[in-house]
Amino acid sequence: MNLQVTNLFKSFYRSPVIKSFSLSVNSGERIGISGPNGSGKTTLLKMLSGIMAIDSGDIQVGNHFIDPEFTLPRKSIHYLGHSAGAYPGLTGEENLIFISGLYGMDALGVTECLEKVGLDSAKEKQIKYYSQGMLQRLKLAITILLDSDILLLDEPLSGLDSNGIQLFQQLLDEWQENKKTMLIVSHDHNWLSSITDRIIYLN
Amino acid sequence: MLLHLILKDLKIEMRSKEIIASMFIFGLSVTLIFALAFQVAPVMIHTFAPGLLWVVILFTSVLGLNRLFSLEREEHALWSWVTAPVDRGLVYIAKVISALIFVLISVILFIIPFFIFLNLPTEFSFFQFGLILLLGTGSIVSIGCLISGITLQAGLRDVLIPILLFPSASPVAIAATKCTGFLFENKPLTTWNFWLLILASFFVIFSLFGYLVFNKIVEE
Amino acid sequence: MTFFNKKENRIHAALAILLSVINIYIIITLKPPNQAQGIFGNIFYIHVPIAWSAFLLYFAVMVCGIFFLIKKSIIWDHRGLAFAEIGTIFMFLVLTTGPIWAKPAWGHYWPWEPRLTTSLILFLIFLGYFMLREFGGNPEQVSRFAAVVGILAFLDVPLIFLSVKFWLPEMQSHPQVGQYFDSASPTPTYLVLYSFLSLLVIASLMIRFRINILTMKDEE
Numbered sequence: 001m002n003l004q005v006t007n008l009f010k011s012f013y014r015s016p017v018i019k020s021f022s023l024s025v026n027s028g029e030r031i032g033i034s035g036p037n038g039s040g041k042t043t044l045l046k047m048l049s050g051i052m053a054i055d056s057g058d059i060q061v062g063n064h065f066i067d068p069e070f071t072l073p074r075k076s077i078h079y080l081g082h083s084a085g086a087y088p089g090l091t092g093e094e095n096l097i098f099i100s101g102l103y104g105m106d107a108l109g110v111t112e113c114l115e116k117v118g119l120d121s122a123k124e125k126q127i128k129y130y131s132q133g134m135l136q137r138l139k140l141a142i143t144i145l146l147d148s149d150i151l152l153l154d155e156p157l158s159g160l161d162s163n164g165i166q167l168f169q170q171l172l173d174e175w176q177e178n179k180k181t182m183l184i185v186s187h188d189h190n191w192l193s194s195i196t197d198r199i200i201y202l203n
Numbered sequence: 204m205l206l207h208l209i210l211k212d213l214k215i216e217m218r219s220k221e222i223i224a225s226m227f228i229f230g231l232s233v234t235l236i237f238a239l240a241f242q243v244a245p246v247m248i249h250t251f252a253p254g255l256l257w258v259v260i261l262f263t264s265v266l267g268l269n270r271l272f273s274l275e276r277e278e279h280a281l282w283s284w285v286t287a288p289v290d291r292g293l294v295y296i297a298k299v300i301s302a303l304i305f306v307l308i309s310v311i312l313f314i315i316p317f318f319i320f321l322n323l324p325t326e327f328s329f330f331q332f333g334l335i336l337l338l339g340t341g342s343i344v345s346i347g348c349l350i351s352g353i354t355l356q357a358g359l360r361d362v363l364i365p366i367l368l369f370p371s372a373s374p375v376a377i378a379a380t381k382c383t384g385f386l387f388e389n390k391p392l393t394t395w396n397f398w399l400l401i402l403a404s405f406f407v408i409f410s411l412f413g414y415l416v417f418n419k420i421v422e423e
Numbered sequence: 424m425t426f427f428n429k430k431e432n433r434i435h436a437a438l439a440i441l442l443s444v445i446n447i448y449i450i451i452t453l454k455p456p457n458q459a460q461g462i463f464g465n466i467f468y469i470h471v472p473i474a475w476s477a478f479l480l481y482f483a484v485m486v487c488g489i490f491f492l493i494k495k496s497i498i499w500d501h502r503g504l505a506f507a508e509i510g511t512i513f514m515f516l517v518l519t520t521g522p523i524w525a526k527p528a529w530g531h532y533w534p535w536e537p538r539l540t541t542s543l544i545l546f547l548i549f550l551g552y553f554m555l556r557e558f559g560g561n562p563e564q565v566s567r568f569a570a571v572v573g574i575l576a577f578l579d580v581p582l583i584f585l586s587v588k589f590w591l592p593e594m595q596s597h598p599q600v601g602q603y604f605d606s607a608s609p610t611p612t613y614l615v616l617y618s619f620l621s622l623l624v625i626a627s628l629m630i631r632f633r634i635n636i637l638t639m640k641d642e643e
Contacts, residue, residue, distance in 0.1 A: 050422070055563060071288040079282070083282065085282030085283050102289050358559055416574070
């Protein structure tokens with residue numbers, strides 16, 4: 001699914017962070033986003049996912065514009081962010097079941113996803129007892145479960161051990177085969193250029 | 204979907220019990236303070252009691268709402284439904300219902316000591332009392348969930364919830380106190396159904412308003 | 424360019440001063456309609472129009488809030504804030520002139536009169552509104568929250584008024600107002616309307632001044 005950002009503006013405390021930003025992403029393209037701290041990388045991904053309101057400008061996903069009133073485009077985008085986006089008081093499995101319910105899916109794939117990221121032994125543990133790496137794996141499990149067409153990955157490697165990094169590389173290959181559109185934010189410029197088609201600098 | 208959202212809150216609460224426990228113990232403590240501070244003739248306490256009851260309910264509701272919405276803030280759990288293709292107004296309705304359930308449970312728990320400590324008579328219609336409690340707390344949480352939704356994203360939330368909630372909920376405080384007073388005096392329902400109507404319309408107006416605008420306040 | 428460099432703004436200001444000076448002169452020199460209240464009875468001619476203006480301004484806050492939520496344009500946020508600020512100043516004047524009039528009329532400073540009580544509650548909600556504006560965090564987000572609170576406050580008005588009105592049924596609402604309007608001569612009605620008009624001219628000047636400042640701050 002393609003993505004079209006036109007003339008996007010966003011400011012915090014009355015100072016603009018993203019100014020007249022435009023971007024066109026083709027279906028299946030992998031884009032790396034890089035830039036110094038505070039350059040609006042996370043802000044951009046949050047606006048694409050609907051977490052953050054847009055000051056002005058348009059974001060078009062497929063044929064639809066992103067709009068708080070209109071729920072459909074949110075189905076084809078998934079944001080993997082700094083926080084888990086899951087309830088600390090629920091177990092890993094319950095969180096996945098809850099999220100799949102939000103997307104109107106049945107919970108059949110949940111166990112499989114947890115096995116894939118190596119969390120099947122911890123699936124009955126509340127996620128407030130998870131380590132940083134386990135939370136990162138849980139986020140990956142959610143991403144696999146939702147199988148959205150556009151993936152927004154914000155520092156996907158943070159907190160992962162070497163096994164986890166390997167797992168992520170494997171997932172990346174799978175996603176590329178399935179023609180997922182990806183926007184990846186990372187500080188590691190070399191790694192980013194090795195896995196993406198092109199890199200955008202924000203400053 | 205609505206049920207799915209409510210069951211999530213209930214499941215978390217059933218496991219930790221922290222919201223209901225803190226509301227119950229807080230309500231009990233305030234009741235104790237009232238009982239000690241208002242050591243007056245039984246006739247007098249009879250006229251004070253309805254007001255005191257609703258002050259306790261209002262205070263405990265603020266506590267409960269704060270906790271209920273902090274569930275969404277920890278680990279940014281709200282991202283799960285903010286980014287999902289879900290009508291966010293429905294999330295508000297779900298929050299109102301789960302808040303109503305939690306507040307009512309804790310009220311039922313501390314209302315027994317409330318009546319015992321303050322030596323209140325209990326010869327009145329329990330059904331009508333239940334109706335007043337339902338509509339009164341429903342009105343409080345309908346506007347309370349909206350305000351908590353606002354303060355969920357804003358700073359200074361501990362202070363802002365009561366500052367915004369107490370004056371806006373003043374019609375509820377008046378109407379619910381009036382209802383309870385008439386009930387304690389065993390007046391027939393027809394003489395005070397006006398106050399029930401105020402509660403019901405407050406509940407309907409602010410639930411509808413919250414449903415319509417919740418979408419505008421959940422985004423960062 | 425500063426506000427008063429524009430000719431139309433200077434004319435507006437001059438008109439506001441002229442109308443108010445005449446207004447104050449009339450009110451001070453007018454023979455009090457009710458001998459028992461003395462000169463304090465004349466505060467009616469300023470208290471009632473100020474109250475009308477204050478409620479009108481708060482109503483405008485709601486309208487601006489609705490437009491802001493629909494159009495997302497910053498100008499509606501500035502307008503809403505300006506109306507809220509000036510409305511709160513007027514509401515404060517209502518709350519000070521009310522007791523001054525209440526003392527000779529009722530014998531004590533704070534009558535729980537429905538309109539005055541509604542004013543107080545609205546004033547408190549708007550204090551919360553300014554707390555939210557000031558300490559709520561990111562102004563882009565807080566604008567939306569403030570719009571919601573502004574609408575919420577005015578939605579609350581009929582419910583507050585109704586519940587306060589029937590809260591103390593023995594408390595008559597403004598018994599004196601009738602005596603001003605029902606007198607054979609139409610003069611009091613004209614005077615009140617004139618006073619209302621002059622206050623609106625002042626209020627509109629203050630609002631335009633504030634919007635001007637807010638817009639200039641934005642452009643910096």
